[in-house]
Amino acid sequence: MNLGFYMPTKVIVGKDCVRENSDVFKIGKKALIVTGKNSAKLSGALDDVKYALEKNNIEYVIFDKVMSNPTVECVYDGAETAMEEEVDFVIAIGGGSPMDSAKAIALLAVSDIERKNLFDGNIGNKALPMIHIPTTAGTGSEVTPYAILTNHEKQTKKSIASPCLFPTYALLDAKYTKNLGLATTVNTAIDSLSHSVEGMMSKRANIMADVIAKEAVKIIASTFDDLISGELTEDDREKLLYASMLGGVVISQTKTTAVHAMGYSLTYFKNIDHGRANGLLLGEFTKYIERNDKDRVKEILSCMNLDSAEEFKNILAKILGDKEKFEKEELELYAEIAQNAGGTLNSMFVPSKDEILQIYVESLM
Amino acid sequence: MNLGFYMPTKVIVGKDCVRENSDVFKIGKKALIVTGKNSAKLSGALDDVKYALEKNNIEYVIFDKVMSNPTVECVYDGAETAMEEEVDFVIAIGGGSPMDSAKAIALLAVSDIERKNLFDGNIGNKALPMIHIPTTAGTGSEVTPYAILTNHEKQTKKSIASPCLFPTYALLDAKYTKNLGLATTVNTAIDSLSHSVEGMMSKRANIMADVIAKEAVKIIASTFDDLISGELTEDDREKLLYASMLGGVVISQTKTTAVHAMGYSLTYFKNIDHGRANGLLLGEFTKYIERNDKDRVKEILSCMNLDSAEEFKNILAKILGDKEKFEKEELELYAEIAQNAGGTLNSMFVPSKDEILQIYVESLM
Numbered sequence: 001m002n003l004g005f006y007m008p009t010k011v012i013v014g015k016d017c018v019r020e021n022s023d024v025f026k027i028g029k030k031a032l033i034v035t036g037k038n039s040a041k042l043s044g045a046l047d048d049v050k051y052a053l054e055k056n057n058i059e060y061v062i063f064d065k066v067m068s069n070p071t072v073e074c075v076y077d078g079a080e081t082a083m084e085e086e087v088d089f090v091i092a093i094g095g096g097s098p099m100d101s102a103k104a105i106a107l108l109a110v111s112d113i114e115r116k117n118l119f120d121g122n123i124g125n126k127a128l129p130m131i132h133i134p135t136t137a138g139t140g141s142e143v144t145p146y147a148i149l150t151n152h153e154k155q156t157k158k159s160i161a162s163p164c165l166f167p168t169y170a171l172l173d174a175k176y177t178k179n180l181g182l183a184t185t186v187n188t189a190i191d192s193l194s195h196s197v198e199g200m201m202s203k204r205a206n207i208m209a210d211v212i213a214k215e216a217v218k219i220i221a222s223t224f225d226d227l228i229s230g231e232l233t234e235d236d237r238e239k240l241l242y243a244s245m246l247g248g249v250v251i252s253q254t255k256t257t258a259v260h261a262m263g264y265s266l267t268y269f270k271n272i273d274h275g276r277a278n279g280l281l282l283g284e285f286t287k288y289i290e291r292n293d294k295d296r297v298k299e300i301l302s303c304m305n306l307d308s309a310e311e312f313k314n315i316l317a318k319i320l321g322d323k324e325k326f327e328k329e330e331l332e333l334y335a336e337i338a339q340n341a342g343g344t345l346n347s348m349f350v351p352s353k354d355e356i357l358q359i360y361v362e363s364l365m
Numbered sequence: 366m367n368l369g370f371y372m373p374t375k376v377i378v379g380k381d382c383v384r385e386n387s388d389v390f391k392i393g394k395k396a397l398i399v400t401g402k403n404s405a406k407l408s409g410a411l412d413d414v415k416y417a418l419e420k421n422n423i424e425y426v427i428f429d430k431v432m433s434n435p436t437v438e439c440v441y442d443g444a445e446t447a448m449e450e451e452v453d454f455v456i457a458i459g460g461g462s463p464m465d466s467a468k469a470i471a472l473l474a475v476s477d478i479e480r481k482n483l484f485d486g487n488i489g490n491k492a493l494p495m496i497h498i499p500t501t502a503g504t505g506s507e508v509t510p511y512a513i514l515t516n517h518e519k520q521t522k523k524s525i526a527s528p529c530l531f532p533t534y535a536l537l538d539a540k541y542t543k544n545l546g547l548a549t550t551v552n553t554a555i556d557s558l559s560h561s562v563e564g565m566m567s568k569r570a571n572i573m574a575d576v577i578a579k580e581a582v583k584i585i586a587s588t589f590d591d592l593i594s595g596e597l598t599e600d601d602r603e604k605l606l607y608a609s610m611l612g613g614v615v616i617s618q619t620k621t622t623a624v625h626a627m628g629y630s631l632t633y634f635k636n637i638d639h640g641r642a643n644g645l646l647l648g649e650f651t652k653y654i655e656r657n658d659k660d661r662v663k664e665i666l667s668c669m670n671l672d673s674a675e676e677f678k679n680i681l682a683k684i685l686g687d688k689e690k691f692e693k694e695e696l697e698l699y700a701e702i703a704q705n706a707g708g709t710l711n712s713m714f715v716p717s718k719d720e721i722l723q724i725y726v727e728s729l730m
Contacts, residue, residue: 001378001539001603008373011573013366174366207607208376215576238366242572 003206006163007249009132009143013172013242018045018133022052024169027129028089030059032082032109034102036066040093043135043176049091061085063105066094069150069157069267069274070101072115079108082128092132092167095188096139096148096274099132103147103165106130119151119158130167135176137240138188138275140195140248142170150268156337157264157274166252172245174237182230183273186319189227189240191275193220194259194282195247200300201289202254203346209253214303216246221304227319258351259285261343262360265334270324279320283313284363285347292349323364331360368571371528372614374497374508378537378607383410383498387417389534392494393454395424397447397474399467401431405458408500408541414456426450428470431459434515434522434632434639435466437480444473447493457497457532460553461504461513461639464497468512468530471495484516484523495532500541502605503553503640505560505613507535515633521702522629522639531617537610539602547595548638551684554592554605556640558585559624559647560612565665566654567619568711574618579668581611586669592684623716624650626708627725630699635689644685648678649728657714688729696725 012021025031031053033046040046046062053060063078082090082105090109092102106128107113113123132142141147145165151158177185196213199205220243223236262285263277272280287309290297297309306312317323335357338344344351351359377386390396396418398411405411411427418425428443447455447470455474457467471493472478478488497507506512510530516523542550561578564570585608588601627650628642637645652674655662662674671677682688700722703709709716716724 001607002380003376003378003537003607005376006374009371011368011370013368015367172368208611211576211580242366242368246573 003208005208005253007143007252009166009170011143011170015173015175017171017173018048018052022055025052025058026056027168030087031089031091032087033060033062033091033093034066034078034105035064035093035098037064039135045093045133045135045176049093066098066101068097070097071150072118075101075104075108078105082109090128090130093135095136096141099139099141100147102130104149118160123160123162125162125164127164131169132167133171136180136184136188137177137244138191140192140244142167143245143248144252156268172241174241177237177241185232186227187273187275189220190279192244192247194278195251197282197300198257198259199250199254201348202257203348204254209250212246213250216243217303219243224315255346256343257347258344261341262338265337272324276320279316281363283316284359286312288351288359289349326364331357334360368573370573370618372508372617374531374535376535380538380540382536382538383413383417387420390417390423391421392533395452396454396456397452398425398427398456398458399431399443399470400429400458400463402429404500410458410498410500410541414458431463431466433462435462436515437483440466440469440473443470447474454494457495458500460501461506464504464506465512467495469514483525488525488527490527490529492529496534497532498536501545501549501553502542502609503556505557505609507532508610508613509617521633537606539606542602542606550597551592552638552640554585555644557609557612559643560616562647562665563622563624564615564619566713567622568713569619574615577611578615581608582668584608589680620711621708622712623709626706627703630702637689641685644681646728648681649724651677653716653724654714691729696722700725
């Protein structure tokens with residue numbers, strides 16, 4: 001048995017947990033709130049955070065310029081604001097984009113890293129402390145040491161990783177997700193399903209991550225019918241937010257696999273939502289792993305009461321609806337890009353370039 | 366859904382993990398190795414630690430005066446050595462006694478706490494960084510924020526708790542446990558079983574701790590036959606060490622219950638080993654919880670393929686063998702002591718003094 005486990009974030013889950021745990025915001029004197037244009041306000045999370053900060057006389061500045069699939073420019077811009085305003089901690093409100101941006105901003109606010117070196121794997125271990133408040137149930141970023149940014153130079157999304165990127169606190173209240181549209185709800189749910197399933201198909205899979213991944217897969221599978229019908233209950237929302245946090249704990253141990261690596265091109269070139277991109281590829285990649293290790297995939301499928309990866313692929317197709325159109329040439333380019341990506345190499349069986357292309361073709365054409 | 370989760374210790378599990386991860390010892394320049402008279406040497410762990418330290422030119426001093434059920438005097442003595450020798454981190458090698466002592470020493474080496482105030486709940490949040498290397502598979506102390514010491518004033522064992530008592534690293538190698546005698550193996554296995562079962566009968570039980578507890582209970586139950594026959598395999602040793610760590614993760618979230626609170630008197634007054642003391646009471650306490658919440662106990666029992674708490678009690682009796690003798694008056698004193706203990710009040714149903722006495726009587730007479 002070989003195992004490594006590290007996840008230092010303090011997780012608090014519950015209705016009204018931001019207002020009821022306002023003391024946790026005392027980790028600093030002045031906060032930079034990192035968020036997107038709308039989600040923080042619409043979800044009600046920003047009001048709760050303001051309440052908690054004002055109650056404790058903590059100053060704050062809002063940086064709300066985070067776009068979907070945030071760029072390197074965006075996070076350097078945020079870090080400049082953090083330094084100018086002399087904040088001493090960062091609060092992220094939103095989905096993966098604001099949470100990942102907040103991590104990069106917290107890093108860059110106290111580390112002198114040139115843009116060209118940001119992805120070279122040597123970012124040190126110093127960042128401002130952070131509090132993350134997810135308003136979607138997908139990324140799990142609130143409990144991971146990763147920040148995913150768009151890297152135009154490599155024409156894909158790339159992650160930066162360091163233990164200093166684990167937030168100090170993650171505050172999870174499912175009420176912030178209740179007004180999410182169906183597409184976002186589905187895409188993020190499938191993203192978090194992908195995290196746990198990929199965690200079990202990762203080279204770094206281990207028995208402790210497995211336990212958590214299986215629980216997450218079971219929980220998400222119990223919402224499949226409602227994801228298909230589009231009728232999400234409050235209970236579904238709680239389950240999905242909890243499971244997405246579990247998925248984050250999983251990948252903070254195992255990292256992701258070829259599914260994420262391959263999905264990035266669908267997002268980069270076709271603007272397909274990140275979770276949806278993973279979902280479009282996950283079934284076929286699971287079939288690929290099944291051909292190499294049937295028992296392993298059986299373990300995963302049994303959490304969903306499924307018998308074959310084909311069946312899994314069909315359910316995902318039902319949840320995700322009509323596919324986008326692709327040309328063979330596009331997929332060849334994507335396969336080229338994905339073949340040496342970290343996620344690909346982290347798969348428990350590493351697909352060759354031809355196999356990657358085959359997975360793309362079987363998934364998308 | 367309400368949940369809090371925090372466990373910042375980096376866990377590394379695997380054969381030869383101390384030698385193979387010697388870099389982790391670079392958290393300081395001079396170490397105090399805290400251990401008992403024999404276990405560190407006999408298990409081979411001390412040799413491995415010396416190898417790792419010498420490889421990195423890290424100085425060390427050995428404090429090997431920790432006795433079973435360590436006293437307050439012992440840890441102040443260790444802290445004095447730590448200060449005199451100007452160590453900057455602490456390495457614990459051993460079972461619960463050295464690991465818990467090491468935590469108190471790491472705390473007292475940098476905090477000015479008077480003996481009379483040690484248990485008053487206000488110990489601050491500053492301690493030397495620690496690396497814990499268990500040589501028994503029971504306590505789980507390597508991943509908890511607790512240190513349990515003997516408190517003669519209150520005639521029982523009391524815990525001190527602070528997030529600063531989480532070790533920085535826990536290094537788990539089952540080879541250190543392979544020469545443990547059968548009694549120690551059984552008692553520590555039952556201690557860790559008790560942690561996970563109690564975690565599920567705690568007021569603080571939560572869905573994440575449940576997942577981990579269930580896994581631990583399943584694993585330990587798979588060794589019941591070998592614990593009874595006394596023929597432990599290498600695989601059993603790995604499983605038990607892993608499960609004891611999981612049990613530590615569980616109680617670091619849920620704390621323990623009346624079982625631990627009641628067990629402390631058996632240890633304090635009759636010198637019964639800690640794990641055995643819990644095991645003698647666990648079956649009857651589970652019956653008490655079963656009378657109040659049958660479904661909850663069913664969830665626990667199903668991990669062991671058992672149908673009733675009575676059946677669980679019988680298996681524990683088989684594993685633990687002949688009981689010690691007790692007088693009714695003794696048990697009345699113990700019930701008096703246990704009734705207001707923290708563990709008792711942390712039970713999901715809090716037994717009255719009469720119910721505590723009844724649990725003692727049904728367990729021990």
